[in-house]
Amino acid sequence: MPHVPPRPTPPKEPDLRPFMSAFPSGVSVLSTLDADGRPLGMTCSSLASVALTPPTLVVCVRTAGPTAAAILTQGHFALNLLHEDARTTSDLFASGDPDRFDRVEWRLPLGAGGPHLTAAAHAIADCAVVHTVPFGDHTAVFARADRVTVRPAARPLLYGLRRYATWSAATAEPPPALPAEPTDTTEDAARVRS
Numbered sequence: 001m002p003h004v005p006p007r008p009t010p011p012k013e014p015d016l017r018p019f020m021s022a023f024p025s026g027v028s029v030l031s032t033l034d035a036d037g038r039p040l041g042m043t044c045s046s047l048a049s050v051a052l053t054p055p056t057l058v059v060c061v062r063t064a065g066p067t068a069a070a071i072l073t074q075g076h077f078a079l080n081l082l083h084e085d086a087r088t089t090s091d092l093f094a095s096g097d098p099d100r101f102d103r104v105e106w107r108l109p110l111g112a113g114g115p116h117l118t119a120a121a122h123a124i125a126d127c128a129v130v131h132t133v134p135f136g137d138h139t140a141v142f143a144r145a146d147r148v149t150v151r152p153a154a155r156p157l158l159y160g161l162r163r164y165a166t167w168s169a170a171t172a173e174p175p176p177a178l179p180a181e182p183t184d185t186t187e188d189a190a191r192v193r194s
Contacts, residue, residue: 024160027086029093029121030059031106031114032077034070039101039108039115042067043094045159046138047079055145057127063139071141072132078114079125079145083154084166086120090157111147122154 031041046060057079061068071077082090092100105119113126127143134140155167 021160021162024158024165027082027090027157027159027164028059029080029082029089029117030061030067030071030077031080031117032067032070032074033108033114034066035073039106040067040070041093041100041115041117043090050142055148056130056142057125057145058140058142060138060140063134063137068139068141071129072139075129076113077127077129077143078112078116079127079143080117080121081123082117082120082157083122083151084157084168086117086157087164089117089120090159090164113146116149121151122156123148123150125149 025045028044028047029041030044031039034040042061042065044059044061048058050056050058059079061071089104092103097103101115104117106115106117108115111126113128116124125145126147127145129141129143131142132139133142158165158167158170
């Protein structure tokens with residue numbers, strides 16, 4: 001009987017969370033309505049710009065969540081980028097609190113993709129789903145931004161290394177001094193040309 005070597009044990013999957021926490025980002029809340037018109041929302045930091053023409057974003061949402069189910073069913077949502085004083089809103093929408101919309105200021109403008117968190121957001125994009133890609137326990141949702149509202153005076157809330165920071169504090173220190181640029185003497189210019 002020939003000797004069959006044992007199959008190698010597949011390596012244990014690494015926990016991606018510590019790696020991603022080392023990549024600070026802004027904080028957003030996705031909001032939508034379910035089929036009965038009830039508002040749903042969740043905190044999300046997995047988002048990126050995909051294209052400027054057409055204006056397209058991608059957000060990655062946990063497929064099993066009720067907000068994700070409503071977004072995939074209804075086909076639209078609002079992406080609320082939170083300002084630096086909205087940490088409590090981020091925590092609220094990251095919790096499982098079923099009454100979260102009773103505890104924040106929001107409105108639903110005509111043609112909105114979902115509820116606008118008027119007191120907590122510094123920028124809002126109303127989005128229509130154009131493509132989805134399920135992968136593992138999440139779904140990548142590609143969406144066209146149909147309308148964008150920005151409050152230029154507000155500053156973003158940041159999150160990384162499992163803690164919040166504010167844009168104002170992060171940018172309060174002066175930038176590092178750059179090394180002096182060399183002067184362009186004739187000798188240096190001749191050296192470059194030869």
